[in-house]
Amino acid sequence: MQQSLIRFQNQTHVLATHDPYRILELISDTTGWPQARLILSEWNPPFGTVRVLSGLRGGKGGFGTLLKGQARQAGAKATSNFGACRDLQGRRLQHVNQAIEGQLWLEWKRRVEAGTATEEEMTQALLNTDTGIAGWHLQLPAWADVSAKKEQRKWKRAFYQWKKEREAVRQRKEEGKRLQERQVHAYVEAAEEASSQVQSTLEQALQAGLREQKRAKMEPDPPSALITLSGDATLAFESHRWRLQSQSNFCTVGVVLQSVSVALYYYEIVVLTGGVVQVGWANSAFQPSSESGDGVGDCPNSWGYDGSRQIRLHAEHTDEYGTQPWQANDVVGCLYNAATGTISYFVNGNDMGTAFEVERGLWLFPVISINPGEIVELRLHKDEMSYHVASSTAVGEVRTQEDTTLEDFSDDAYDENVESKLDAEQNQNESTHTDKSATKEQSTLVVEPLNLTDYNSIEELEELGLDRLKGALMAIGVKCGGTLQERASRLFSLKGLDASDFPKRLLANKKA
Incomplete structure (x- = not known):
């Protein structure tokens, strides 16, 4: 195929012909100039130049003529600006x-x-x-x-x-x-x-x-109360103690306890590697996530402490806590006072003070969240502990003895007489007047069922008070703990149901 390179108005056109007439025709079609106004001024195949024939008659000249004339004057310099x-x-x-x-x-x-x-x-x-x-x-x-x-x-x-x-x-x-x-x-x-x-x-x-x-x-078989809540962990038994290592992004394990029946709960861990570990307590609504890195203390249903970063964690909020970062092989103690609703921590036996205040008598269980590769040693029994807190109960003594999950418990899953038990322990150091008032208050409990058809809302049940709602729940064999609103809501949810139709999760634990 023959091709021509034609220069026209500072542009080069590639045309598939050597015919001069055809070249002018193609340039006209491409640029819009009339073919009669075009001329092939230079032609040396395959190169050529097409120009436009001016249709203007000659005159006295314009701005270019003035520039030309100025350049010819004596002492003037030739211009290079034709803009x-x-x-x-x-x-x-x-x-x-x-x-x-x-x-x-x-x-x-x-x-x-x-x-x-x-x-x-x-x-x-x-x-x-x-x-x-x-x-x-x-x-x-x-x-x-x-x-x-x-x-x-x-x-x-x-x-x-x-x-x-x-x-x-x-x-x-x-x-x-x-x-x-x-x-x-x-x-x-x-x-x-x-x-x-x-x-x-x-x-x-x-x-x-x-x-x-x-x-x-x-x-020995792993404790049935020790459950993995999120992620994967390796469990090994060494020197008569259990050790955990995280195999995922942020593994979380917990130790499920029986219902609240004592005032002070205590357990220890040994941070063998001294890295990022969050240790503390949680309730049954706690839902950690290994994928997102959420562990104990990262939600409103848990309270945690990380000594490597010297912080305490709760509800996505952190505060400084502790005097210095923990080191490898440090012993960390975790104390929960159910009677006063306080949580505190110890490092190598040194009390770092109250970290959190929670609802009094709340059912909490130990939780540990471990960074990948970190190793911790569990000390749940008193004879394993290095710094057992006086008058406290080791969580190993009150852990559940049967295979269970958190679904079997709720935030009010404590012993039916827990309030009186906690009051009795807390009031040992109080005055005689306080003891008499507590006894009088306890004596107001009436264990009788309520005719729920007489009540049309939860608010009407709340007006009966904590003790009356507790007695009504105890009378029908349902868990009776929690706040005033929780008891009223639980009781109202059973309205119109036969005892055989009560949800299993609401039934009180039967005593042996």
Whole structure:
């Protein structure tokens, strides 16, 4: 196929013909110029130039003539600025040239940044034009006699300034990339070192546990009360104690207790690796998430403490707590006073003070959330503990003895006489007047069922008071704990039901 490269109005057209007449016809169709106004002024196949025949008659000249005449005056310099002249369409030549100039600049800039052209090629293309004037891409008047040195210097300055700025940007990017690589490398090294230490510690612990198991010839079954609430954990028995290691993002385990029947609950853990571990207490509505990293203390239904960060956590809120970060092999004690509704913590026997205040008599159970790779040792029984708090009860003595889940308990899952028991323990150090008042208040309890058809709302039941609602719940064998609103809501939900249809989760635990 024959092709021609035809120059027309500072643009090159590729045409699939060598026929001069056909060339003019195609240029007319492409540009919209009448074919009668076009002429093939130069033709050296396959190259040619098409020009527009002027239909204007000659006159005395315009702005170009004035420039030409000025350049011929004595002492005058030939001008290289033809921007004020107009083309046949009436457009200022400087506007047409600026459009071409900007288009070329952007095109070459993209090619250099993409790596398809070099900066030297860009320099040659922008400075060496057909006119001989750097930056002037239109044809010059026939009478023009100019020098392009000044314009070339201007374009060189602009080019080298752009090149300098581009090099500075490239250097900043490379420096940022190197800094990021160094940070990532340092993080990976630290992570590998920590992982190696944890793995070594775990292997040593497991090997020692295996040796201990061989000496004992058998390993006891894990406590039925120890349940995994979220994530995965490895459980190993060593030196007559259970040890946990998280195998997921943020594993959470709990120890389910029997109903509240004592005033002080206490347990200990040993942070063998000294890393991020959240330890504390939660109620039955607690729902941790290993995927999102939510553990004990990260919701309104749990209260936690992390000694590695020296913070206490509750309901997505943290406060400073503790005097110094815990270290590997530190013993952390957790105390819950059900009689006063306070939670406090100990590190190596040192009391750090009250961390939280909760509802008095609330049913809580121990919860531990462990960061990946961290190892903790459980101490649930008094003979295992290093710093047992006087008059407290080890949680191992009141943990449930049967396979169970949190669905079997609720926030009011405490002993039916827990209030009197807690009052009795709390009032041992109070005055005789307080003892008499408590006895009088206890004697007002009436264990009789209510005719629920006489009540149309929960609010009407609330007017009966805590004791009357408790007696009504006890009379029908339903859990009787909780606040005034909880008792009224529980009792009202049974309206119209036979005793055989009561939800199992609301029935009181039968005593042996």
